[in-house]
Amino acid sequence: DATEAVALAAQTLRNLCAEREGADAVRAAGCIPALGAVVRRGAGCAAAWRAGAAVAALCRYEENWELVRETNCADVIRDLSTRTTKLRLPQAFDSFERAAG
Numbered sequence: 001d002a003t004e005a006v007a008l009a010a011q012t013l014r015n016l017c018a019e020r021e022g023a024d025a026v027r028a029a030g031c032i033p034a035l036g037a038v039v040r041r042g043a044g045c046a047a048a049w050r051a052g053a054a055v056a057a058l059c060r061y062e063e064n065w066e067l068v069r070e071t072n073c074a075d076v077i078r079d080l081s082t083r084t085t086k087l088r089l090p091q092a093f094d095s096f097e098r099a100a101g
Contacts, residue, residue: 003047010038010050017057026054027064036071043080052077052087059093069097 013031016022026032035058038051055077058064068074074089074097081087 003045006038007047007050010035010047010054014050014054014057017054020061023058023061023064026058027067032058032064032067033071036068036073039071039073039076039080042076048076049080049087052080056087056089059090062092062096065093065096066100068093069100 013026013035016026026035032055035051035054038045038047039055041048043049052073055068055071055073059068074093077087077089081089
């Protein structure tokens with residue numbers, strides 16, 4: 001099923017983002033907008049949780065912040081994070097986003 005395939009792809013990207021080299025490769029491949037689109041599907045979509053975890057991992061590296069901000073998915077990740085303590089955006093990214101307006 002397509003939904004499960006998207007969830008598995010998001011999980012794979014999340015695994016890659018665990019290390020800087022993988023996060024760099026995900027960014028270079030242009031995957032951040034696609035991850036943001038999946039996250040915006042919200043809590044009713046299992047793939048959104050996995051994509052949110054990938055985006056949160058990407059946000060550990062400052063060079064990804066602007067691209068993530070442009071996806072307009074941070075508020076959805078924050079909503080998802082109220083449902084689980086395992087999905088959190090770094091505080092530094094939150095400060096960046098507030099400053100960027």
